[in-house]
Amino acid sequence: MLKRFPVFQTAALRASLLLPLMALSTCGLTAQAPSAAPAPAARQLGTVTAIAGNSLTLKTDAGQQVVVSVPDGTRILQLAPGSTDLKTAQTIALKDIESGDRVLVTGKAGDNAGTFAAARVILMKSSDIAQKHETEQADWQKRGTGGIVSAVDAGTGTLTVTVGAKKVAVATSGKTQFRRYAGDSVKFEDAKPGTLAQIQPGDQLRVLGTKSDDGSSIPAEVVVSGSFKNLAGLITTIDAANGTLTLKDLATKKTVTVTITANSNVRALPPQAAAMFAARAKGAGAGASGGGSAQPAAQTDASGGGARPGGAGRSAGGDLSQLVSRLPNKTIADLKVGDAVMIVASQADPGSATVTAVTLLSGVEPILAATPGAPSMTLSPWSLGGGAPDGGGGQ
Numbered sequence: 001m002l003k004r005f006p007v008f009q010t011a012a013l014r015a016s017l018l019l020p021l022m023a024l025s026t027c028g029l030t031a032q033a034p035s036a037a038p039a040p041a042a043r044q045l046g047t048v049t050a051i052a053g054n055s056l057t058l059k060t061d062a063g064q065q066v067v068v069s070v071p072d073g074t075r076i077l078q079l080a081p082g083s084t085d086l087k088t089a090q091t092i093a094l095k096d097i098e099s100g101d102r103v104l105v106t107g108k109a110g111d112n113a114g115t116f117a118a119a120r121v122i123l124m125k126s127s128d129i130a131q132k133h134e135t136e137q138a139d140w141q142k143r144g145t146g147g148i149v150s151a152v153d154a155g156t157g158t159l160t161v162t163v164g165a166k167k168v169a170v171a172t173s174g175k176t177q178f179r180r181y182a183g184d185s186v187k188f189e190d191a192k193p194g195t196l197a198q199i200q201p202g203d204q205l206r207v208l209g210t211k212s213d214d215g216s217s218i219p220a221e222v223v224v225s226g227s228f229k230n231l232a233g234l235i236t237t238i239d240a241a242n243g244t245l246t247l248k249d250l251a252t253k254k255t256v257t258v259t260i261t262a263n264s265n266v267r268a269l270p271p272q273a274a275a276m277f278a279a280r281a282k283g284a285g286a287g288a289s290g291g292g293s294a295q296p297a298a299q300t301d302a303s304g305g306g307a308r309p310g311g312a313g314r315s316a317g318g319d320l321s322q323l324v325s326r327l328p329n330k331t332i333a334d335l336k337v338g339d340a341v342m343i344v345a346s347q348a349d350p351g352s353a354t355v356t357a358v359t360l361l362s363g364v365e366p367i368l369a370a371t372p373g374a375p376s377m378t379l380s381p382w383s384l385g386g387g388a389p390d391g392g393g394g395q
Contacts, residue, residue, distance in 0.1 A: 044068060044105045044116050048123075051097060056121075058103065068105050068116045070094050076121045081132040089122070100126030139208065145218060146206040149225070152199055159196075159223075161205055169217040170207050172196055181226030181346065191224065199225050204344075229355055231256060231343040232368055240332050247341065250368065257354040258343060260332045264356070267327040268334065269363035278366035324361060340365040 046060035056068045070076070076097070077089035097103070107119040147163035159170040172178075180194030199205065208222040233247040236255070243260045260266065269277075335341075339362045345355035 042106070042108050042116070044103075044107075046103065048097060048099050048101045048103055050099060051094075054094065056097065056103070056105075056118075058105070064114070066114055066116050067110075068107075068118050068121075069110065070118045070121060074118050074121060076123070079122060079124055081124050081128050086122075092123075097121075097123060098126060102126070102129060140206075143210055144206055144208050145211070146204070149199055149201055149203045149205050151201060152196075154196065157196060159199060159205065159207075159220075161207070166215070168211075168215070170205075170209075170220050170223070171217060172220045172223060176220045177222045179222070179224045181224070181228075191226075194223075194225065199223075200227065203227050226346065228358060229343075229345045229347055231258070231341075231345060231355070232364070233341070235335060235337055235339045235341060238332065238335060238337055243332055245332065245335065247343075254353070258345060258360070259354065259356045260360065261356060265324070265359045266330040266332065266334065266357070267324050267359070267361050268330055269323075269327070269361055269367075271363065273323060274363050274366045278370035281367060281370040324359060330362075335360075335362060339363075340368050342367070 044058055044060055044066050046058040046062075046066070048056050049059050049065075050057040054070050054072070056070060058066045058068055060066055074094075076092050076094060077086060078092045078096070079086075079089050083089075101123045103121055103123040105116060105118045105121050107117045109115070110117050145161070145163060145168065147161040147168065149159055150162045150167065151160035153159075157172040157176075159172065161168045161170050176196075178194035178196060178198075179191045180198050181191045203225050204227075205223060205225045207218055207220045207224075209218040209220045211218050231247065231249045231251075233250050235245050235247050237246045239245070244257055245260065246255055246257050248255050342361045342364050343355075343357055344359045345357050347355045
């Protein structure tokens with residue numbers, strides 16, 4: 001689990017590294033010439049892919065390849081990941097730069113397209129980044145919690161999150177870092193800085209913070225949220241060439257087109273596990289209808305996209321999140337028309353009938369037959385294609 005855990009961390013870490021480097025591109029220059037207001041120097045920000053003689057080849061964060069010439073005498077500074085203070089930087093030589101290092105180069109465009117002349121190079125070593133990555137992964141594994149937002153109190157900055165059968169109060173403050181998944185992407189690296197105001201009931205959320213002794217509250221250091229749809233039904237068509245399938249959603253009775261990408265997690269639930277979850281779902285549903293202590297069989301998601309974990313939804317769907325991340329990954333080629341599936345999906349346009357699969361779980365026929373309402377899953381693995389809180393529930 002630790003090696004898969006951060007849906008923060010290559011991407012979240014990448015974002016945490018990018019911001020200090022961007023800040024230094026202007027702050028460092030201003031500090032050197034406080035009495036002047038020169039035009040900002042041109043810059044290139046990206047990852048080193050090759051070194052040859054006195055030049056570096058970068059793949060920029062904009063996806064371009066740039067060859068950077070580094071004349072003799074160019075100042076090259078190495079910063080620790082996350083640092084924004086050039087006073088702490090170590091002066092190094094060009095020969096110390098390696099492929100995979102993150103660099104910010106200031107200077108000017110070269111005479112030819114795709115070239116750049118460096119006046120200063122600031123870098124963070126790939127080995128330091130990897131070490132920080134592992135440290136942050138371990139921290140999310142230890143102190144990360146995930147669930148479904150059930151209430152938002154904008155006045156106090158408190159989020160109520162359903163984690164399994166529990167309600168947890170997430171206390172945010174001015175120091176809390178918010179990030180928000182983009183509606184058209186399941187990659188954490190595409191998540192943007194967010195706000196408390198963006199978070200709505202029904203959203204899925206991960207929070208980093210130290211729980212209170214009784215586990216009922218968490219002061220949030222980092223909050224990562226997104227609005228995801230839960231779908232469940234039988235596959236009606238498959239277009240493997242274009243990576244799409246359609247199904248009739250049990251909750252809305254509407255036909256939905258689902259796009260499967262390289263970042264989608266396609267898993268198959270073993271028959272024995274499906275039977276176990278179905279039995280638990282039947283028990284929870286019977287308890288609810290019989291006036292016992294069980295929770296209602298399914299609570300409608302505020303977004304209209306299925307059911308939130310609760311009762312049968314929780315027993316059959318919510319706990320699945322902890323199992324899904326341990327199942328081997330499949331592809332669209334492993335699916336067939338008539339398969340019963342449960343899907344967590346993102347949606348670029350709320351009014352669109354097309355969604356992108358984040359997690360797709362097949363082999364769930366017994367669960368769909370056992371649950372009175374459409375079951376649901378929380379997002380697991382939490383992050384796809386490049387790092388953010390992962391961990392299947394975070395309980």
